[in-house]
Structures are given as structure tokens and as C-alpha cells.
Amino acid sequence: MAVLGALAVEDATGYGVRQSITETLGHFWHESFGQIYPTLATLEADGLVGRTPTGKFSITPAGVERLTELLSEPVEPTRPRNGLLLRLFFASHLPDGMARQLVQDARDQARVALAGYGAIEAEVAAESHPDADHWLATVRFGIHHAQATLDWAQETLVRLPDGEG
Amino acid sequence: MAVLGALAVEDATGYGVRQSITETLGHFWHESFGQIYPTLATLEADGLVGRTPTGKFSITPAGVERLTELLSEPVEPTRPRNGLLLRLFFASHLPDGMARQLVQDARDQARVALAGYGAIEAEVAAESHPDADHWLATVRFGIHHAQATLDWAQETLVRLPDGEG
DNA sequence: CTTTGCATGTAACATGTTACATGATTCA
DNA sequence: TGAATCATGTAACATGTTACATGCAAAG
Numbered sequence: 585m586a587v588l589g590a591l592a593v594e595d596a597t598g599y600g601v602r603q604s605i606t607e608t609l610g611h612f613w614h615e616s617f618g619q620i621y622p623t624l625a626t627l628e629a630d631g632l633v634g635r636t637p638t639g640k641f642s643i644t645p646a647g648v649e650r651l652t653e654l655l656s657e658p659v660e661p662t663r664p665r666n667g668l669l670l671r672l673f674f675a676s677h678l679p680d681g682m683a684r685q686l687v688q689d690a691r692d693q694a695r696v697a698l699a700g701y702g703a704i705e706a707e708v709a710a711e712s713h714p715d716a717d718h719w720l721a722t723v724r725f726g727i728h729h730a731q732a733t734l735d736w737a738q739e740t741l742v743r744l745p746d747g748e749g
Numbered sequence: 750m751a752v753l754g755a756l757a758v759e760d761a762t763g764y765g766v767r768q769s770i771t772e773t774l775g776h777f778w779h780e781s782f783g784q785i786y787p788t789l790a791t792l793e794a795d796g797l798v799g800r801t802p803t804g805k806f807s808i809t810p811a812g813v814e815r816l817t818e819l820l821s822e823p824v825e826p827t828r829p830r831n832g833l834l835l836r837l838f839f840a841s842h843l844p845d846g847m848a849r850q851l852v853q854d855a856r857d858q859a860r861v862a863l864a865g866y867g868a869i870e871a872e873v874a875a876e877s878h879p880d881a882d883h884w885l886a887t888v889r890f891g892i893h894h895a896q897a898t899l900d901w902a903q904e905t906l907v908r909l910p911d912g913e914g
Numbered sequence: 915c916t917t918t919g920c921a922t923g924t925a926a927c928a929t930g931t932t933a934c935a936t937g938a939t940t941c942a
Numbered sequence: 943t944g945a946a947t948c949a950t951g952t953a954a955c956a957t958g959t960t961a962c963a964t965g966c967a968a969a970g
Contacts, residue, residue, distance in 0.1 A: 589839040599921050612834035616959055621923055652842050659832040659851065663930095667824040669777035669890055674754040675883040677817050683883065686824065718840040718848065721905045725834055725898075732897035733890075740886045764949050781931055786951055828958095 586613055587623050588632065588651040591643040595636050598624050611701075611726050684744055691737035697730040751778055752788050753808060753816040756798055760805040763789050776866075776891050849909055856902035862895040 590596065590604040598621050605615050615623075624641060627633040632647035643651070668690055675683040705723045708716055755761065755769040763786050770780050780788075789806060792798045797812035808816070833855055840848040870888045873881055 585839075586835060589835070589842070592839065592842060597921065598923090599919095609835065609838065610829075612829050612831035612838075614828045614830065618924080618959060618961095619957090625923090648842065651839070652844070655836050655839055655843050656847065659836065659854075662830055662832070663779045664775075664777050665779065665827055666777035667827070669887045670751060670754070670774065671820050671824065672883050673774065673777075673880075673887050674750075674757065674816070674820055676880050677754070677757060677813065678820050679817065682821065687886075689824075715838075715841050717909060718837050721852075721909065722834045722838050724904065725901050728897040728901040728904075729894060732893040736890050736893040739889065739893075744882060744886065762949065763951090764947095783931060783933095783952080784929090790951090 585651070585654040586615055587620060587627065588643060588647055588654065591633055591641055592648060592651055595640040595642045597640050601641065612722060684741065684746070687737050687740050687744070690733060691741070694730045694733040694737065698727065698734065701726045701730060750816070750819040751780055752785060752792065753797065753812055753819065756806055756808040757813060757816055760801050760807045762805050766806065777887060849906065849911070852902050852905050852909070855898060856906070859895045859898040859902065863892065863899065866892045866895060 586605055587601055590601045602620050632650050633641045634644050636642045668686055701723055708719050751770055752766055755766050767785050797815050798806045799809050801807045833851055866888055873884050
């Protein structure tokens, strides 16, 4: 889905697909290197992607159809694995002060993320691409959640007694 | 880490460990069935857990030490896989109205989650367990993020033109 | 002329899920 | 007595990551 989607936006080499996924979808999706090339090979064999004269991969009409099909499948719920919350839950077994440190780190990361999203938001808004509305929606999701983490961290730092485990 | 942590809270059978993880840690952690039993076997072989006379697993002093060690390891960043945002990003290839539907579904789920968290929050606050502060912090995280999803969904529904792909 | 980035791929490894198999106990 | 829940485990399968191997091109 991610590979076909990336190619639906623009033609690219396998390397380029990976860059698109890392840079553009990076905030909400990832694909490892070892999956992209085999996937492209399969897609090509199935006639869902072809090659341009310059050697780039290019999505075919059948590929576009398949993409729509894939996107229409129900969203499968993600299984959570939040290492921060797991540690916080068992914080009584953590060395003194470490729980607090973890929350501070999360706060700092949220601040950085927030700044990054702000830049992307401005960029997308300026571009006026036909898909800008949807792209903006994904960025706004990131902003809301980064802000939530920031608010939570600040609230939690007030609530957790200083120097506590 | 999750299995040792669960046993640090109370003795349990393998089945019970799974229940603890599903019910108590469920909002931020999961372990599949096929992992818990092999893990328990390894932990027992390593002397990190033992058995009570009633057959339940019980964490040993060495196990507690190991738990602290594990919890002290750096939080490894999770690789994102957000099916909702992926679909939204490529929404121009989605059938008409489906993007809107996805956001509405997310909003409804966030509302349900929020109500659930509220109940848990009240419950934890009432218990006055020594770890209540930390447990509350994890619940508050869920509340902040569910609220973020709710706010985002409402904002997005206003921004996305009606009946749009 | 050498380092960085572009480009392609594979194979070994690690992780994680599902389905199956089995049986005891409890409750209606 | 039959269904649901408790309880334990394994084996096949699916998924996903890392390290390795290779080579070209551009920039400094």
C-alpha cells in the first residue's frame, strides 16, 4: 500500500521510494529496506508497476486500481507497545529519579516534534497541491498528538514528587 | 519486561499473566499468547521466577533485580504504522466519502476510549495503592491522546469538504 | 582520489501470531 | 450435560530487520 501510494504520487527508483516513505510518510509509516525491493519486484511481476525509459518505477492503471482496493480495506488496529508507559507503570522498580527523567525526555522530544510539524504545516499550506487538504490533516494529527504528549508531560512532572523513583 | 513486571505486582498463572497484560497494560502494551509461556519457561530456568505451593508463578529476588535492569534500558523508539493516516494521505485514491468516514470512525473510537479511561482514572484514584501516582500517569497519557484524536477529528471533519474522497 | 550519496539486491536472523492440541473446572 | 472459562503448551507460519555484497556517479 505504501509503495504503490508513493509511486502514485510520482515515479521513483526503489531508492527513491524508500526516501519518499522515510521523508514524507515517516511520521506515521515506515518500511524497512529489505521489504521495498522484494515488494517492487512482486508488483512489477503482477503488472501493477512498470518502468519508465529512465529506469524509474511507475504505477500502471491496474496498479492505481489495486491501490484503491488496498486503501479501502479496513484499518487494522495497531497493537500498542509503548516502552515509556510500560516503564512508568512499573516505576517503583526503577532507580530513583529515572521515571522523572523519562517524562522529561518525552517532553523534550515532543517539543522538537512540534517544531518540526509546524515547519511541515507551513510548507504544505504554501504549496497548494490538490491533495494539500489531506496532507494537512495528517500533519495536524501529528501536531495534536505532540501537543498532547507535551501537556501530559508537564502535568505529570508537577504530579510526580521530585526525586521520586 | 512485561511478564516480570506483571509478576512483580502479584503472583499469577501463565493464564493470569496474560490477563494482567491484556487488562491492565492493555492500553499501552500487548503480548501474544505464544510468547508468554515460552518466556515464563525461560524465566523459570534462569531462576528469575519460581512457583508458589498453589502452582502460581512468583518473582524471585533475582527476578526483581533483572526487572530493574530491564526497565533501566533505554526506551527504543517505536516504528510508526498508522493505517488511518496512510489512507488519509492517499485519500485522493479512496472512494468518495470514505476519508470522511475514516475520520468519523476515529472520532467515535476516541469517544469510547475517553469514557473508558475516565472510569479507570476514577478507579485508580479511589484505590490509593502506593503506585497509584504512576498508574494514574499512564491513564492520563491515554486521556490526553484520546482527547487529541477527538479534537483532531472534529477539526478535520470541518476542514474536509462534505462528500469528498 | 576519496568520500558521500545513489542504487540494487539477498540471506540470515529475530520476532511475533495463529491455529492446533489437550484437559480440568465451574456454572447454568 | 453442555457451555464457558481456566489452564498449558507447541509448531507452523508470517512478518520484519540487519548485515552483507556490489557497483556507479558526483562533489570536494
